[in-house]
Amino acid sequence: MGETIPIAVPRKGRPLESVLNRLSRRLDVAKLADEISSTLRHEKALTKGNLTPDEEDVYQRLAEYSTVSDPTAPEYTLVRDDRAGKPRRIVFDSVTLPVDGIDGVPNGTDVQLVGREEPFRALRTHEFALGFDSADLVLEEVVELRPEPLDRIADVNARIDPAESDVRVVTGLGDTVYHTLMATPAVASSGSALDRAFVESYDGPLCIEPRYERLVRAVLGTQTLEGIDFRYPENGREEEAAIAETGVGIYLTVTGSTARDHGLLLGEQLFPSETVLLETTPEVTETAEAVRAVLNGPDLETKLAVEP
Structure with missing residues (x-):
């Protein structure tokens, strides 16, 4: 046996x-x-x-x-x-x-x-x-x-x-999808790359799903997140819509088409999921x-x- x-x-x-x-x-x-x-x-x-x-x-x-x-x-x-x-x-x-x-x-x-x-x-x-x-x-x-x-x-x-x-x-x-940094053109208008360095120099609200807060802190490092104020989508609200309202955020993407539909620019793929x-x-x-x-x-x- x-x-x-x-x-x-x-x-x-x-x-x-x-x-x-x-x-x-x-x-x-x-x-x-x-x-x-x-x-x-x-x-x-x-x-x-x-x-x-x-x-x-x-x-x-x-x-x-x-x-x-x-x-x-x-x-x-x-x-x-x-x-x-x-x-x-x-x-x-x-x-x-x-x-x-x-x-x-x-x-x-x-x-x-x-x-x-x-x-x-x-x-x-x-x-x-x-x-x-x-x-x-x-x-x-x-x-x-x-x-x-x-x-x-x-x-x-x-x-x-x-x-x-x-x-x-x-x-x-x-089966890779990515936690991707994204922002509106108004927030990303400085001409600098939309990447980790951008987040490090950025002070203000950043929209994420609450369940990903610790993940984001681990991936970006606590030093990078100094000056960041996390915001969360309201219950039932589409994540990309909430990020577009906030100006900058991080969410899972496969093709990024939904993010673009909300007028968001796609930045660095921060971490594979x-x-x-x-x-x-x-x-x-x-x-x-x-x-x-x-x-x-x-x-x-x-x-x-x-x-x-």
């Missing part, structure tokens, strides 16, 4: 899809991964009201998705969504996948993907040896704030106090290490590769 290595993963969204895409490339599970992603996209559309369900009873849909008689089938669960009315939303719960036949992995080894609302925190409490979550959460929770900026992902692990957390970043999955493979170092057994090697690899086009 082999060993089952549990891996904490997000319950929904882009990070979970990135994990499933990674497993599709490393294991022969493309059909299963697509099934899970399609199911969750469908349920998201229902929750947002973009689709009308054929079956109104969410519990009946849940029962149809989770075939408990088949131990290899994915299982789902319900959470309360944060949209108006707090609707119940079907999200990922778990699935077990064989990793037999891969060099270096002991025979009979399985991996069990286990959905968590915040996988990083489950690793912090030593529930899992391995997991996936957003790199942002690491910066928001455990990276030490210093006067100097954080320039490289290799510095992230170096800034985690061992007494604070045993979790370390292994690598990113390449990716889904990252994490490990709780004291919990990594030889088998978990072999599984980690399967999930990692030089084929990853990541901005978050950690130097050994």
Whole structure:
């Protein structure tokens, strides 16, 4: 009988899809991964009201998705969504996948993907040896704030106090979006580049999402932020609209088209936001290490590769 290595993963969204895409490339599970992603996209559309369900009873849909008689089938669960009315939303719960036949992995080894609302925190409490979550959460929770900026992902692990957390970043999955500096032409009219140096010389309001405040302090450094007054978007207000009203701000961008629609200029991409493979170092057994090697690899086009 082999060993089952549990891996904490997000319950929904882009990070979970990135994990499933990674497993599709490393294991022969493309059909299963697509099934899970399609199911969750469908349920998201229902929750947002973009689709009308054929079956109104969410519990009946849940029962149809989770075939408990088949131990290899994915299982789902319900959470309360944060949209108006707090609707119940079907999200990922778990699935077990064989990793037999891969060099270096002991025979009979399985991996069990286990959905968590915040996988990083489950690793912090030593529930899992391995997991996936957003790199942002690491910066928001455990990276030490210093006067100097954080320039490289290799510095992230170096800034985690061992007494604070045993979790370390292994690598990113390449699903990169960026925390980008942006400003109105009126604020950026001095002709200087819209970059970290601009922020250092700037005094005044800077609009960010409240959850990113500690991340911004870590990335830019506390010295750069002297003279900055953080402002936050009002509840339900589009972030780019709030930044346009404030004059300067930082928010996640993929193409930047929404920012431009609000008349904003895009500046420096301050830090990549990716889904990252994490490990709780004291919990990594030889088998978990072999599984980690399967999930990692030089084929990853990541901005978050950690130097050994």
